[in-house]
Amino acid sequence: MSSATTPRQAGATLKQQLVDDLGAMIVSGDIEPGTVLQLEAEAARWGVSLSVVREAVSVLASLCLVESRRRLGTTVRPRSDWSHTSPEIIAWKLRDPAQRADQFRWLVELRQALEPSAAWLAAGHRSDEAAARLLVLAQLLDDSAHHSDLPGFLEADTEFHELVFEQSGNPLFSGMAQQMDVVLSARHHFGLMPPTPDLVAVRFHEQMAAAIAQRNPDEARAASARIVEHASREFLEDVIRRSPAGEKVTRSGPAPS
Numbered sequence: 548m549s550s551a552t553t554p555r556q557a558g559a560t561l562k563q564q565l566v567d568d569l570g571a572m573i574v575s576g577d578i579e580p581g582t583v584l585q586l587e588a589e590a591a592r593w594g595v596s597l598s599v600v601r602e603a604v605s606v607l608a609s610l611c612l613v614e615s616r617r618r619l620g621t622t623v624r625p626r627s628d629w630s631h632t633s634p635e636i637i638a639w640k641l642r643d644p645a646q647r648a649d650q651f652r653w654l655v656e657l658r659q660a661l662e663p664s665a666a667w668l669a670a671g672h673r674s675d676e677a678a679a680r681l682l683v684l685a686q687l688l689d690d691s692a693h694h695s696d697l698p699g700f701l702e703a704d705t706e707f708h709e710l711v712f713e714q715s716g717n718p719l720f721s722g723m724a725q726q727m728d729v730v731l732s733a734r735h736h737f738g739l740m741p742p743t744p745d746l747v748a749v750r751f752h753e754q755m756a757a758a759i760a761q762r763n764p765d766e767a768r769a770a771s772a773r774i775v776e777h778a779s780r781e782f783l784e785d786v787i788r789r790s791p792a793g794e795k796v797t798r799s800g801p802a803p804s
Contacts (some may be wrong), residue, residue: 565603574639584621634725638787654730655779666771667713670764672716681756692744700744
């Protein structure tokens with residue numbers, strides 16, 4: 548098995564454990580597209596009941612990783628069919644060292660495309676309660692930065708960006724909040740956070756919170772773009788430095804003219 552397979556999660560049900568194990572193996576390529584999964588054999592292999600395997604396969608099918616057809620069985624689908632924006636598949640790709648750098652780059656590019664627009668919309672749609680909460684969260688980021696409290700910083704940062712997407716007034720933007728969370732939490736999980744929170748980034752968050760509170764969409768979008776650009780540049784350079792030797796990683800952004 549590749550390093551994409553991890554120990555079973557404490558507290559997870561048998562179904563959740565099996566979904567995680569099989570999903571990670573499919574996404575890493577340990578189980579290749581076109582492979583037919585024999586449910587009885589999988590039940591014996593993992594030491595679970597056939598009903599647990601069927602439930603797990605149903606979850607994998609909802610992510611378009613597998614499909615079940617009468618007389619053909621359960622087959623792993625081509626990579627092009629997968630639900631690549633699902634948080635589960637994103638997490639499994641990040642778990643695989645061979646895919647991690649490119650997956651991070653794609654997430655950063657998605658964030659660059661979406662978050663400034665979400666901030667622009669939030670300035671026009673935000674509730675008074677949300678505006679007040681963004682200002683509080685910006686202050687919490689400042690406090691955490693000055694006390695070198697990385698867990699506190701991550702918690703406030705994640706809530707801040709979730710709230711911006713939620714206040715966009717667009718359910719399609721709101722639905723992308725989980726994908727943006729992956730970028731923030733994975734930086735912490737894989738040791739890609741700076742040793743101390745970045746005070747420059749804190750100032751940009753304060754500017755964005757103030758612009759949204761003042762219903763200034765252009766400044767909110769500009770501040771968000773500053774946050775994303777500032778974070779993405781250093782983050783991707785760090786990811787590329789840590790990528791497996793010999794792996795080709797394409798940098799984010801347009802090609803030089």
